[in-house]
Amino acid sequence: MPAGQMNHNGVVAAAVPTYPPPESEAEESWLWAQIKAEAHRDAESEPALASFLYATVLSHPSLARSLAFHLANKLCSSTLLSTLLYDLFLHSFSSSPSLISAVVADLLAARQRDPACASFSHCLLNYKGFLAVQAHRVSHLLWTQNRRPLALALQSRIADVFAVDIHPAARIGKSILLDHATGVVVGETAVIGNNVSILHHVTLGGTGKAVGDRHPKIGDGVLIGAGATILGNIRIGEGAKIGAGSVVLIDVPPRTTAVGNPARLVGGKDTPSRHDDLPSESMDHTSFIQEWSDYII
Amino acid sequence: MPAGQMNHNGVVAAAVPTYPPPESEAEESWLWAQIKAEAHRDAESEPALASFLYATVLSHPSLARSLAFHLANKLCSSTLLSTLLYDLFLHSFSSSPSLISAVVADLLAARQRDPACASFSHCLLNYKGFLAVQAHRVSHLLWTQNRRPLALALQSRIADVFAVDIHPAARIGKSILLDHATGVVVGETAVIGNNVSILHHVTLGGTGKAVGDRHPKIGDGVLIGAGATILGNIRIGEGAKIGAGSVVLIDVPPRTTAVGNPARLVGGKDTPSRHDDLPSESMDHTSFIQEWSDYII
Amino acid sequence: MPAGQMNHNGVVAAAVPTYPPPESEAEESWLWAQIKAEAHRDAESEPALASFLYATVLSHPSLARSLAFHLANKLCSSTLLSTLLYDLFLHSFSSSPSLISAVVADLLAARQRDPACASFSHCLLNYKGFLAVQAHRVSHLLWTQNRRPLALALQSRIADVFAVDIHPAARIGKSILLDHATGVVVGETAVIGNNVSILHHVTLGGTGKAVGDRHPKIGDGVLIGAGATILGNIRIGEGAKIGAGSVVLIDVPPRTTAVGNPARLVGGKDTPSRHDDLPSESMDHTSFIQEWSDYII
Amino acid sequence: MPAGQMNHNGVVAAAVPTYPPPESEAEESWLWAQIKAEAHRDAESEPALASFLYATVLSHPSLARSLAFHLANKLCSSTLLSTLLYDLFLHSFSSSPSLISAVVADLLAARQRDPACASFSHCLLNYKGFLAVQAHRVSHLLWTQNRRPLALALQSRIADVFAVDIHPAARIGKSILLDHATGVVVGETAVIGNNVSILHHVTLGGTGKAVGDRHPKIGDGVLIGAGATILGNIRIGEGAKIGAGSVVLIDVPPRTTAVGNPARLVGGKDTPSRHDDLPSESMDHTSFIQEWSDYII
Amino acid sequence: MPAGQMNHNGVVAAAVPTYPPPESEAEESWLWAQIKAEAHRDAESEPALASFLYATVLSHPSLARSLAFHLANKLCSSTLLSTLLYDLFLHSFSSSPSLISAVVADLLAARQRDPACASFSHCLLNYKGFLAVQAHRVSHLLWTQNRRPLALALQSRIADVFAVDIHPAARIGKSILLDHATGVVVGETAVIGNNVSILHHVTLGGTGKAVGDRHPKIGDGVLIGAGATILGNIRIGEGAKIGAGSVVLIDVPPRTTAVGNPARLVGGKDTPSRHDDLPSESMDHTSFIQEWSDYII
């Protein structure tokens, strides 16, 4: 059994005993039961937080309603009322069940990949990256329904409240971790695959040269380090790693590491060091850089 | 007819047929009429947003009042009431008409340069960079009127709400685009010319060595890529480009490109590749870097 | 008398005549008297701000109550009421007087190191870095008292409101300056010494490889430039400087400068140029880089 | 054609052309269409009110959702969030359709009986008596579902916001007009029939002597004048009139008028002057008193 | 010189030394100066109130702006924003200067007639009757401008917030005192003259019999005691007194007293006891009743 898996099992085993089959209704029920149990435990041990936990989690019959309530109260303003947003989120979640499957997948991803993620409810309540992505999914739904002004207004609230600026047209997969999240910018024609982990201050930006398809395409299982800037209609291949602070303007082949400003592929153009486990899951976003920095300093 | 103009006309022609003369009152009226028409169209197609659009745009007799209302509601807090801020913005806009000329110029700049800017009203309502700059102009006015504590309090609200931190003393020209804007920091003695485009996470910072004039001077038509850090009392010459993620500590000559950390002038010290169109308008902030990265990797 | 001290005295002398002994009760009283005097002066010269100044400063009998009030009103939300947070801050400040000593030390640090810091009250009221650090100290106290869900909820509010994301478990010393502060991320096992100055967009992040001790340890007197990313359980020695935009993955010896992406120690591995004054106090975070950039370009 | 209907048609004919059958779904649809048309007309003629009208009426797909939204925003407080109340009202209205039939009946009653009721939307949006009764119906539903603490909390909000204090256990019929409504108090075991009109400051109170059934029973078609105080488990017979300012402690037979403090039956005990039309509909609540006053003065 | 006048002078002389000519601009300036002086004195003696006083009075350049600000913050709701109301009040006050003359007259009336009115600023800030009347005057202005939906929405807010329900069409004179004010109801076709004093729970209601002119006409100098109910298109002659708790359905001749339920003219129909001083100014609303009660008990 590879160490990575061991490690993974080791972390999760204690807190999350038996997983139901992924993407089943059972999975959502199981996760919601976990969250309620966590919130109950926390409400009992911390009366000062109990009001918040009851309002946001414990008074709701489902994960969808809890999240709709929480997002509505986070994103509302004096000119966009919480009741209006609540309606919008509730309706989106009930008409598009895949949104909730994605919520479930993202919660599991955060819990498995982020050592600081102490519980599912912690992620649900406190992770601005998680909340920004879920709100984005609704703004994306609105965009595809040709309700663009509303989609853009929602994007604006997400950008104000979470400092995460994702264009409603951007397409984002499942099992996404936006860790810390402050300052993330994702452009209109960007695409992010499944199982991707993105740290804060990451930009998937345009090049300004074109009106059309002009933003990066991020493959499955990619890990993008803090402060990385990826610009233009380029492809980051599946399982690639982008080092913290890198400026990437060229395609990165699958399972390859890019580092530096401007980014270079570690090991040279021809023989990039391939890595076998998914970097987005191991979250190992420095080992390769360290090699590289050892190499050049 | 040069390509740049062609390009410019091409993008804008469809949506913005005949421009009135720039900086005239006619221009402001024309723009306000556009914005109201857009808002009307959106309110009709999207009832869920109509309340917001009426409150913020359609119930107001002028662009100045609409913007004052919107900024007041965005920037207010439990200790700085919206009515107080509304008063402040209204009074500033009516006593200093040049503030509104700058609003007009910035709206036109966003619409022309940012392919994601779908309409003038979208920029007016949703662009945190646009809103932060307009609020900064009022805080700058207060600063010049020696109302410094109020100017600083306003700066603080802008920094909290938009994550854009511009010292009230900083001087900023017209036709400014602050795209995405999160994390922009502009120091006390910084100066930004006209027609400048600045992406998010850009710092125009001090060097900490001096109390006096210690921040960058940005010439007209400059384009500063995402995450660039420009430090010290240096000059970025007109029409220069600063690559994304660059750290710039030295003067950059006009129409020259600087990239990298620490930034180098592309093509070497002696023969920087001069570019003829204004980079802030083409928003082409990667072609030069790509050359460079091809060059070095 | 060394120039640095001269300089220091020169700046401060006019406004801050005779300092009481540090960390004494007298120091707090003296500072609080200064703040009230400043607020009084500002309230008189600026009626539009007087309401804010009375609510936040002038109606309170102590620095602790003023700060508790201000933080509660800044960090509250529709689901975490200001009265609840006010209670929490008041109780923390009165039960842990060292929190207020740290407030005092940080206010003095901001005033001495940041040329844009016009007055103590300006820092107290408007500096999001200052406010984020004080709120973090309370969340850290809660963490050490095993009130983790509340600590994490508070972290989340700080991250939303100030765009400063500090894990409650992180340990932070005194006389800290978080300048501009937007985008600062500090991980769970990070430690920051005394007299440290940190600019905005700085990350003290993990490497993702381990669950345990995985974040940087920052020595006393360190200066970390804007946008620097420091990753992993490494040591930044006392009095070191980290250049703006650097990506640091290796230990940095005391009084040494690291710059670049990936960061290298200036002057080569063997003979780093040692600096004698504390860089966090001189805030000189470019001279060394300039040398270096001259060196390499 | 009977005079009552004539009268009724005469008042209503101009504004309300052809009524659908009462209590049908068609009636609700018809009324909702009227309300939207009125709100549209008002939004167009009054931009300053358009935001309110869109938020409260025009953005909603049904009368139930519009009313739930409006009540939630009226009755919310910092400790009872609008989203929570919205949920509660929405769920109550959808699970108990008779609540909406009663809303329809009350709107028609207000429009027909109150000459100052200019439109259905005016009543829906602005009549505190109407709103208090609809909110009471939900608190009564909660009471019957044994959710008493929530029912009482809702009563408390209605009493604070509208100054109308109706015990959740009180049973109230349909086609109720609570005109002006301020100060109305209705006790726990009170019963109000159908087609009743009650002016402001009216008390249906207990006598304090008993724990059990101790409040008045108001028959169908009764009119209770402003400031009347009716105390104890007494019966006000159908079609009776209670004069303004009366204090009633004894049963009032059907179609009989009671006036004065303490109230006496006009015409003497034996020969009360019977009236043929329903006083609650004619709203004639002074003619009889005038007779009486002529009689006694 | 009669004792009453002596008394009256005695009260006022100390606090209000030299009145400027009534209804002059000088009078308004003088009053505004008084209010600012009072607010200054109170802010200095009571820091806990200083924030409120600065926000509401001391930061404003005129009585009109202060009152507009105060009313906007009192009457706003989540769906009627304070900035919108502020605009409305400011615009009304500046376009209709007679509104401010009436404000001045009402402030003087409260100060002279109500022994509990400690200062002008106390009335301006705290008297719900005063505030309700000023807001009504704006809703009446809107009504006369055919902006009826907005007028009715404003009436509704006044009724919710102050529990004072005055139809926008009602016409109200100057020098009005609405003392305590809770529960006052004034119907659509009611007219109130000048120098009228009205206690709380007073109703000027309709009789329900007619659509047209159906509410009372109150002459100059009338005093209406607490809880009086006056119904129908009747005339209360100038200088009349209406006893507390009276129910009045018949005309009351000038300088005559009506008491009781139903009200009778004191002294019998033919020889009402005429009073020479204006009862609304002496506020003597019991002496006559006492006579009467002595008479009948």
Add this chain to the structure above:
Amino acid sequence: MPAGQMNHNGVVAAAVPTYPPPESEAEESWLWAQIKAEAHRDAESEPALASFLYATVLSHPSLARSLAFHLANKLCSSTLLSTLLYDLFLHSFSSSPSLISAVVADLLAARQRDPACASFSHCLLNYKGFLAVQAHRVSHLLWTQNRRPLALALQSRIADVFAVDIHPAARIGKSILLDHATGVVVGETAVIGNNVSILHHVTLGGTGKAVGDRHPKIGDGVLIGAGATILGNIRIGEGAKIGAGSVVLIDVPPRTTAVGNPARLVGGKDTPSRHDDLPSESMDHTSFIQEWSDYII
């Protein structure tokens, strides 16, 4: 054992087993434990209310803090922040423990006298009369401390929020029940004894004739029925009853009943029917009127 006591024990016995000695600290602890137990039970049975109950009751360590929190959130406005009021209430309660003794006594009074008072927590949370009286006690304390502007501002908030208008100078005893409370007005020089029960719409008003002592003095154990108006510096003797809707302008001897408008002493001037139990406790406020009305009709 007298019947009254029996009755009293009968009602209370089930819910309130063994009372600790009155006015002891034990009594407060006992009551607070009851309230927390009730709130716990309700929070468990009603998740939708749990957030409110935790915020308002269950997160607080004492009755004083819970009440301070609740009042602050009820009475705050956009210009009088909840944190400021919270401070004020907390400080008043801790510096004047007799305020909390009165809270305890009033809670017991409501529970014993009002059959609709289902629990102590119901009264604490939902009774506007109870809350208005507690807030008045603080405004009275401020008045006696010569903090009159703040006392008056607090009175104004109580009048707006609860429609209960009690002058801060009025002196009110213990074990007070203000039932329903809407519209209660109590003048500056009024005095209310202990064990008094007052229904809604009751006025203890002045006569307008004097500046000095001009309001009623209400003896111990008095019961005042709904809508009663008591005017002038008269004495309502201990254990007297005032009938609903009465207008009282003359002294009422102890243990005597006054009814009617104008009020007469039941049984004639010479032989008022004396009652032996305290009417404020039996809350029997109609039996005597009924006799009377039987008598006169």
